[in-house]
Amino acid sequence: MTLTQPISRRRMIAGLHLAAGALLAPRGALGAPKTGKLATTHDLQADARIAARDRRPILLLVSQEECPFCWQIKREILDPMVLSGDYDDRLLMREMFIDEGFLLRDFQGREVAGGDFALRYGVSLTPTLLFLDPRGRELTDKMVGIQTPEMYFLYVDAAITEAVERMRGGE
Numbered sequence: 001m002t003l004t005q006p007i008s009r010r011r012m013i014a015g016l017h018l019a020a021g022a023l024l025a026p027r028g029a030l031g032a033p034k035t036g037k038l039a040t041t042h043d044l045q046a047d048a049r050i051a052a053r054d055r056r057p058i059l060l061l062v063s064q065e066e067c068p069f070c071w072q073i074k075r076e077i078l079d080p081m082v083l084s085g086d087y088d089d090r091l092l093m094r095e096m097f098i099d100e101g102f103l104l105r106d107f108q109g110r111e112v113a114g115g116d117f118a119l120r121y122g123v124s125l126t127p128t129l130l131f132l133d134p135r136g137r138e139l140t141d142k143m144v145g146i147q148t149p150e151m152y153f154l155y156v157d158a159a160i161t162e163a164v165e166r167m168r169g170g171e
Helices: 009-023 044-054 068-084 114-120 152-169
Strands: 058-063 092-097 103-105 111-113 128-132
Touching (some): 044 092, 044 103, 058 068, 068 092, 068 152, 092 114, 103 114
Antiparallel strands (some): 058 128
């Protein structure tokens, strides 16, 4: 993905605040970060109805329970985004797991294993961010892993902007 539009000063400052806040995030036992702000989905069909009603794309974090990079993206990027409320009217953010035993209802209403659902999108590594429309179609390139943590918020924000524009533009 490339940044095709300049990032506004407001978004740049917001990103820096999110990153600074992540450094002060509370930690639980064994240093594991306390999260819980990003909602886990078990029903993408219901989420799709909400997204369609509000004309919002779905940001879906494909995650694993014991993935330190998944914890990092939640702690440093996604949880602060949810907590800020700045993205509430732009997209619906959810998390799903590919761990054995995790089941969810897909966009067509069928119950599937999380890992099988992820493979439909070519996802085999976590964390991966998918940007989907209410039918489950990808609106922009998926983001796999965290290549540059210090810039990751800006890349996520740019992908969100692209997904929102495509969703609202009817592409």
